[in-house]
Amino acid sequence: MEAEDTSDDQVGSQDEYEIALAEGIDDEALLDAGDTRKFSITSYGADYSVEVLIRRMKSGSFTVPEFQRRFVWSQRHASKFIESLLMGLPVPGIFLYKELGTNKHLVIDGQQRLRSLVAFHDGTFGERKFRLLGIREPWNEKSYKDLDPSDQLKIDDAIIHATIFQQDEPADVLDSIYFVFERINSGGIRLSPQEIRNCITSGPFNSAVRELNKSEAWRRIFGSPENKRAKDQELIVRFFAMHESASTYTRPMATFLNEYTAKANKHSDNHIKSLMSLFIDTTNLIDIALNGRAFRPARTFNAAVFDGVMTGLAARLTKGPPPAPDAVSAAYDLLLADQNFRKAWVRATADEESVKARLRLGAEAFNGL
Structure with missing residues (x-):
């Protein structure tokens, strides 16, 4: 059974980060025990x-x-x-x-x-x-x-x-670099997956994520100041990866985000700008509608709830004028009360079926607004 997919909204120490890591912000180690990939x-x-x-x-x-x-x-x-x-x-x-x-x-x-x-x-x-x-x-x-x-x-x-x-080989997947970097830097304070990702897949998409991470609405939602271990940046990457590539998702989550980041750094400038606008529009609406309680079904920020709500509302925003904040708040509350949605953010959060379920339910929750 996998731990609940949560992370503290304010993580200030290595111990707190490791606890949050175990609770699922990265869902599991990059290299599964059964992983047989070769490079x-x-x-x-x-x-x-x-x-x-x-x-x-x-x-x-x-x-x-x-x-x-x-x-x-x-x-x-x-x-x-x-x-x-x-x-x-x-x-x-x-x-x-x-x-x-x-x-x-x-x-x-x-x-x-x-x-x-x-x-x-x-x-x-x-x-x-x-x-x-x-x-x-x-x-x-x-x-x-x-x-x-x-x-x-x-x-x-x-x-x-x-x-x-x-x-x-393989030419377009940089996981071997991830493994090498993680092992070389295993002494002292362990680097977070996003810190390593920023190092080995630098490019215009990574720069856009760092810029978005400073946006006022996002800082109010996640918490200020910026997280020292780049967990806030990883969530932004996770949103874009789920929004654009959810149909290709397979665990482990870290590999999925690595592969998406490498591809996203090859996006055109216009494509990246459109993604940035979507993130800003979505977080601005959530900031107004939920007023500090977004993605916290309990005390802590929950990455799996974030997946379902962000992608569902973003998909709705691509179809027309934004819904009223009160309507968004009501739909959010109904979604969190849905027991099927709860199952998808409490247990086995990285499993393909759990990911598909919470993205589907999130889309259904906001589609009719």
Whole structure:
């Protein structure tokens, strides 16, 4: 029996996130025990000088995708890494994914090191001057420009090993990258599925989701401020995936959202704009009609209720002028009182039949308004 599909409207800690995760915001692990998918992946090693790494970071051929994990090293931590290069010590390698078609490389592991190198070479650490702190003489308190020419050359010529991989087959599904990223980043605070999704499938759709996540109505519905683990963004992705591709849904939910995101990033600008308008219109109406009680049949935000209501009301809005808020509120209450709908959001929420049932019932609830 699967847990109730809920998530806290305000998640402020890792423990709370893991509880919400277990309760079903992501429905189940990406890799089911019976999953037998196989991938054709090419990987190889390459040694880059620091000078080349800095140049490629600045040119954008090596990119750190936009997602929640920011640059977190302190200046002292970065200084210790630079000191290791000056001392000629071996340093950990980096992990890159090579995009087919563009030949650009996504930094899957190593962004702290690469950003430290760029910052030291540029001479700035945030708004401060980058001077090496807490290291041995003769380098302590020196910037890159203050170093002797021989030490500058030693850093520029230092070699960092990179492991580069690309997925050959299947060409249009990036789950292998998801698995690699999840395993490499399994230490410390576990990344949420949407954080990983933002990293490995960056594009115009992801940018649109981040923009929509700031909309006032959505923030009132989900809660403010923006969720640190990107659960609010994932719900937006989930709405679009259910709205456009529900007929192709199969579990696990995370794979379904991965595949949809990869396809949605190839949508035309006009298509993405129309999706954005639909989300805004739907959330604006729900915000007015339900006044803070949307998607919370109990205390917590329920992702399965969100599926049925959002897709049902959005489908109705595509057919004509919006219904009156009072009519939406009444239809919402009747839907939540429906025992068949309740079964579809309480148990086995990721099963295909449960998903189909709540989307069908949600559409029926608002279709006649």
